[in-house]
Amino acid sequence: MTHAQETIGFVGVGLMGHGMAKNIVEKGYKLTVIAHRNRAPVEDLVARGASEAASLEELARASSLIFLCLTGSPEVAATVAALKPGLAKGSVIVDCSTSDPTVTLRLATELAEIGVDFTDAPLSRTPKEAWEGTLDCMVGAGDAVFARVEPVIATWAAKIVHVGGVSDGHRMKLLNNFIALGYAALYSEALAMSRKVGIPVTEFDKVIRGGRMDCGFYQTFMAYTLEGTRDAHKFTLGNAYKDIRYVESMANAATMTTTMTSAIKNSFATAIANGGNGPEDYVPHLPDYIAKANGIE
Secondary structure: OOHHHOEEEEEOOOOOHHHHHHHHHHOOOEEEEOOOOOOHHHHHHHHOOOEEOOOHHHHHHOOOEEEEOOOOHHHHHHHHHHHHHHOOOOOEEEEOOOOOHHHHHHHHHHHHOOOOEEEEOOEEOOHHHHHHOOEEEEEEOOHHHHHHHHHHHOOOEEEEEEEEOOOHHHHHHHHHHHHHHHHHHHHHHHHHHHHHOOOOHHHHHHHHOOOOOOOHHHHHHHHHHHHOOOOOOOOEHHHHHHHHHHHHHHHHHOOOOOHHHHHHHHHHHHHHHOOOOOOOOEHHHHHHHHHHHOOOO
16 A cells, blocks of 8 residues: 555544644645544544544544554453454554553554554644644664654654654653653642742743753743743643653563652652642643642642
């Protein structure tokens, strides 16, 4: 099958998926989408030329490549089970979610039995880059499958790294998120300590910004603390907590000490346990919960 003949299905047109799907359809691929809770992204994509499927089985029948951009492994496994009756031999499912690598391997083995390839292509950056088509993507796939999916991924990603075989993309994504969420936990505690010892946040920022400790993550993270921009980085605390639990599980399976991982997990657990599990409670809001735990309003 040539790339021009590929028909694309997309499941999970939420914060990240909407922009990704928009780029797929606008760059010339035939796209089929499906609604979940929010119809607005689906209606926008249909207006741009996509088709809407009434069921996951129908979406599978219409698609040679299917992208999933879901919350985590339980949702991915349930979606794959619903797609299965409509999957044709030779089709490929690409999981862009942050998932548990052990589940990824299990699904790949199950799908191989019916002649379907399963590959992992998790992503990094924010919904802004998803919309602009400039996400980072790390892919776990065999060479032939990677060659097939890469042109479609390139519609929404500017940086694509083929890190290894199936599930290696998800392992790398967990390492990536371990570092990012570690920054978030570190910044949050530093900001609370700054307040406790009498250094205003504005002065703290003047020292860090533009210095060796500055980075892109710091800048989006601090937009909420400094300017009150609630949606500077639309990645929920709930999803962050789920991801760091996956990291801890991966480390446990590798017989590793989890000194840092568990500390980071507990920072996010503090937020979740104190009401930070809403759909608009994002990672840059973590300092509020760490401050509160230290008696700071």
